[in-house]
Amino acid sequence: METVVFYNLVAMSSCGFLFLSEKARSALVRHFFLILAFCVVFIPSAIRYDIGTDFQAYIHIYKELGEYFWMEKGFYFVNWLLKEFGASAQWSIAAFSFIFTVAVFLSLPKKHKCLFFLSVIFVLYLYSFNGIRQAIAVAFSILAFQCILSEKRGGGKSIVMFFLIIVLAGFFHKSAWLLLLIGALSLAPIPRLAKFYFLPMAMLLFLFLVTLSPGILFQPISQFLAFLGLDKYAGYFSSEKHFVARGLSLFFAVGVVLKQAIPIYVIVMSKQLIKENPAYFYYILSAFAYSVAYILSSQVAIFGRAVALFSFVPVFAPYIFWTMSTNRRLHKVAAVISFLIIFLTFQKNSLGIPTEYNDPMLNPYETFV
Numbered sequence: 001m002e003t004v005v006f007y008n009l010v011a012m013s014s015c016g017f018l019f020l021s022e023k024a025r026s027a028l029v030r031h032f033f034l035i036l037a038f039c040v041v042f043i044p045s046a047i048r049y050d051i052g053t054d055f056q057a058y059i060h061i062y063k064e065l066g067e068y069f070w071m072e073k074g075f076y077f078v079n080w081l082l083k084e085f086g087a088s089a090q091w092s093i094a095a096f097s098f099i100f101t102v103a104v105f106l107s108l109p110k111k112h113k114c115l116f117f118l119s120v121i122f123v124l125y126l127y128s129f130n131g132i133r134q135a136i137a138v139a140f141s142i143l144a145f146q147c148i149l150s151e152k153r154g155g156g157k158s159i160v161m162f163f164l165i166i167v168l169a170g171f172f173h174k175s176a177w178l179l180l181l182i183g184a185l186s187l188a189p190i191p192r193l194a195k196f197y198f199l200p201m202a203m204l205l206f207l208f209l210v211t212l213s214p215g216i217l218f219q220p221i222s223q224f225l226a227f228l229g230l231d232k233y234a235g236y237f238s239s240e241k242h243f244v245a246r247g248l249s250l251f252f253a254v255g256v257v258l259k260q261a262i263p264i265y266v267i268v269m270s271k272q273l274i275k276e277n278p279a280y281f282y283y284i285l286s287a288f289a290y291s292v293a294y295i296l297s298s299q300v301a302i303f304g305r306a307v308a309l310f311s312f313v314p315v316f317a318p319y320i321f322w323t324m325s326t327n328r329r330l331h332k333v334a335a336v337i338s339f340l341i342i343f344l345t346f347q348k349n350s351l352g353i354p355t356e357y358n359d360p361m362l363n364p365y366e367t368f369v
Helices: 002-023 027-046 055-063 073-084 089-106 113-125 132-149 156-170 174-186 192-212 214-227 231-238 250-268 270-276 280-297 301-309 312-322 328-350
Strands: none
Touching: 002 027, 002 113, 002 328, 027 089, 027 113, 055 073, 055 089, 073 089, 089 113, 089 132, 113 132, 113 312, 113 328, 132 156, 132 174, 132 280, 132 301, 132 312, 156 174, 174 280, 174 301, 192 214, 192 250, 192 270, 192 280, 214 280, 250 270, 250 280, 250 312, 250 328, 270 280, 280 301, 280 312, 312 328
16 A cells, blocks of 8 residues: 555655646746656656566666667667666666656646646556556657647648657657557548548447457458568467456456547547647547557457557546537536546556556565665
8 A cells, every 4th residue: 555655646746846836936946846846757767676567577688688689779779878888777777767757748738737747647657667668659659749739720840740759759669650650640631521420430330349349350450560560569469478368357347448438538529629629630540549459458468558559548638628618518527537537547557456467566666775
């Protein structure tokens, strides 16, 4: 229980310092509280020891870096640079914690920072202890989407920045490059009538069919990943280690239903979202992909990796719903519900409950000290 309290204290205290930085009148005081907020998130992540399923694997990679030249070049380069300076393996953990935290703070919007910040922390912070590379990639994908949202009606500069940041994200985890495809699709000249009605209906129908028979997608997805050159992930479908069927329980089923509520609401509200901001079409497509991945993950554990890739969908949900200018009462209720869902998920994850697929190794929290 102490670890659960600690993780919540990290989230709430860093948010408190961020709030104080927003209210400060002096630039010096504002930056002081902002640095405190940053440190409260960064330091526990940087000094953790043997926390996270892959912690020891990353330590081994650092020590035997010469054998892992094939890994993503951004990840490899950071480790190589640290080794050149003779740093210990713990510095590798600290460096990637720093990169993750920087990406999170750069992605904060001008308004409603605390709401957005807590959403990011609740969804990604504990995951960054496990999927170090992918968490960094997702943090950069959040920053990329914020670049588009910063220009209400979109613009050439914001679109270029989006694609550049996603390319950068892919240098830490190749799966991020799948977002380039979704980004390109969101820019396709699709008639508004199709975006408002036909596509959302087709998405919902597809989700219904996949829910009934998820296995129909396994082979097409494997072939598609192989076509994109992501042979490692395509190989998961024939791996006994990764392709593990989940044992469905009532607790897990309730979690699936709750998490599906967010993307389904996004798809249903497609018309209002696109009218609010055309850039939200990218978010709608991502919500659809997130929903498909989550349905598949309810049957086969490895699809949890795909869910993680699109985890920026629940991150943005409270913020987007809260800032809608139409049907405000309805969307604010949706914002509160979506925030509660990710808050409760954070509480569950902080317990570090092992599954049949792996042990998250998040509880109890320990440091190298």
